[in-house]
Amino acid sequence: MEYLPNILFAIVLIIGIGFFFKNVKKLSRNIKLGKDVDVSDNKSQRWKNMARIALGQTKMVVRPIAGLMHIIVYVGFVIINIEVLEIIIDGVLGTHRIFAPLGALYDFLIGSFEVLALLVIVAVIVFWIRRNIIKLKRFIKPEMDGWPKKDGNMILYIELVLMLLFLTMNAADFQLQQLDAAHYTKAGAFPVSQLIAPLFDGMSISNLILVERTAWWLHIIGILSFLNYLYYSKHLHILLAFPNTYYGKLTPQGKFNNVEAVTNEVKLMMDPSADPFAAPTEDAPDPEKFGASDVMDLNWVQLLNAYTCTECGRCTSECPANQTGKKLSPRKIMMDTRDRLEEVGKNMDANKGEFVEDGKQLLGDYISHEELWACTTCNACVEACPVSIDPLSIIIEMRRFLVMEQSAAPMELNNMMSNIENNGAPWPYNQMDRLNWVNE
Amino acid sequence: MSEELNVKTMEAFMAEGKQPEILFWVGSAGSYDDRAKKISRAFVKILNKANVEFAVLGPEESCTGDVAKRAGNEFLFQMQAMMNIEILNGYEIKRIVTCDPHSFNTLKNEYPGLGGNYDVVHHTQFIKELMDDGRLSVKGEFYKEKRITFHDPCYLGRANSVYDAPREVLKKTNANIIEMKRHKKAALCCGAGGAQMFKEPEKGDMDINVLRTKDALDTNPDIIATGCPYCNTMMTDGIKAHEKEGSVSVLDVAELIANAEGL
Ligand code: SF4
Ligand code: SF4
Secondary structure, three states: OOOHHHHHHHHHHHHHHHHHHHHHHHHHHHHOOOEOOOOOOOHHHHHHHHHHHHHOOOOHHHOHHHHHHHHHHHHHHHHHHHHHHHHHHHHHHOOOOOOHHHOHHHHHHHHHHHHHHHHHHHHHHHHHHHHHOOOOHHHOOHHHOOHHHHHHHHHHHHHHHHHHHHHHHHHHHHHHHHOOOOOOOOOOOOOOHHHHHHHHOOOOHHHHHHHHHHHHHHHHHHHHHHHHHHHHOHHHHHHHHHHHHHOOOOOOOOOOOOOHHHHHHHHHHHOOOOOOOOOOOOOOOOOOOOOOOOHHHOEHHHHHHHHHOOOOOHHHHHOHHHHOOOOOOHHHHHHHHHHHHHHHHHHHHHOOOOOOOOOOOHHHHOEOHHHHHOOOOOOHHHHHOOOOOOHHHHHHHHHHHHHHHOOOOOHHHHHHHHHHHHHOOOOOOOHHHOOHHHHO | OOOOOOOEEHHHHHHHOOOOOEEEEOHHHHHHOHHHHHHHHHHHHHHHHOOOOEEEOHHHOOOOOHHHHHHOOHHHHHHHHHHHHHHHHHOOOOEEEEOOHHHHHHHHHHOHHHOOOOEEEEHHHHHHHHHHOOOOOOOOOOOOOOEEEEOOOOOOOOOOOOOHHHHHHHHOOOOEEOOOOOOHHHOOOOOOOOOHHHOOOOOOOOOHHHHHHHHHHOOOOOEEEEOOHHHHHHHHHHHHHOOOOOOOEEEEHHHHHHHHOOO
């Protein structure tokens, strides 16, 4: 019986981490549904970007209040992991505050966790007020209705509860230490929790232990649940921001890729020695689909982008089309891509890992033509994204599908394109008149 | 009719067995659009004044295909690009200057992947170079005391991080350069990019150029300076929408320099 808590703890831990890895596997399978793209270049630049943007949070501070609050929560999250490590070791071994022999360093660590916990509570409250009372414009766009809004608040509540549990646990522990309770090593500094400790004045040791243990258990269960909640939440970004910034676009923002399949066809068309009527050889691969109408047509970095999106709406609030009331919202492009990818993933789960045609696709069922054609390709969304997401690349892939596979461009654009084809200019003028401006 | 401009085609250089210092890529807007033609002319006046030996392709130039690419027509883009590259490579062109940030971007970033490698420069960068090298100077007081605000074109600024050249050139006019609230990286689009120039905007509460022109008007300018023919059109229309065409003008950086020099 003595080992019951340890065994229980081990079971909880294994279940928690097991589920997490199951989700990670699903995540990586879904991302790999995307087309391959070579991102093995410029490793040093990529590491630098990751260090600067994900670790260093350089893009967050473009908006100082949100940036500062975010850094607090982020540092709190990173540091709290040291605490979690201790909890896990204690849980498995049945020890208490196993790192206590670190002495002064330990006091400092626990003390700083407490201060951070308090700062996190403050930040969480500020975040909550911005979302629910001030109602910052970018948090109340139509794409945020329903789950995204709930998700945003939910995470704040979870963080608040976790921090409060942590402080309660320490406050009870502090009391137990004062009372010389067995097992409760005198260790740690409690700059914040000692302020709430008086709440427990006069409580018996056994009741204090009950409080301390309850808070301890809830704290670790809470952390494990949080870990498993991530997959379903925009909070996946706390993990994916790192690979995502690593794989982020390195070339100038204005540079769009030159579709290789098109290059081959154009070369063939322009090659005077090629036989235009030659029948395709037997083993010729299926002609490639141009552009993207569904998530599988996008590349895996674009799909990773979709899972990384934090739904912060910085892209949308900078988007000129969105600011002037058009339907386009780059954030919605990312959210739609993720939703559709999840739907495809669920479809595969239900069909033994094979995707069964469901009569739906990203284009049309999620993203409308109207949204796609409203984009000015200005790159403001790309610039604004704090985690190096490129919504514009998805918009362009879908335009490519509309134009090259479906000839479904707006009529005026079709006119413009046939002018280019016929006259070498978007306007219907004669190419021979190209120099008239000199003498006008 | 205005005064003679000295413009030679690449074909003429070839006939003389010479290579020009630069190729001036005029672009479709610069060749055909009435407003943009004035920018081409102003830039040529500057080149003539600084004794730059430059060539144009004339009837051999074709649309870069940029706008087709942004609209999603990769086929058309690559056809245009490959045709242009064949001509440019045939003439062994090394250096290209253009007044159009869209041509600038695609020639610089997207042509290399298709076999076209050139040193591509925006005209504001080239004007700055001429000034730095002492080949061109602005002594005039023409714009002294005037308030000028510069609108960053997306395809020059955010797309290629060129922010300083146009500003440094403008400073030479002795005008007051005032920044809009959103500028450089944070600049708002004029609304023309991504093929929007050639179609009606989608439904919304406002047109983008009207919003952007408001940013500019908030600086209380005498002149809105642009570095892109499409921005120029958009801001000019924006001024009209705000009924400010009597008091505020929209001029390309090249035009400002040409005017300051009395060219
Ligand atoms: S590139 Fe398109 S989606 Fe992104 S901000 Fe500009 S207009 Fe909006
Ligand atoms: S794409 Fe980037 S900027 Fe836009 S909502 Fe997602 S994380 Fe925020």
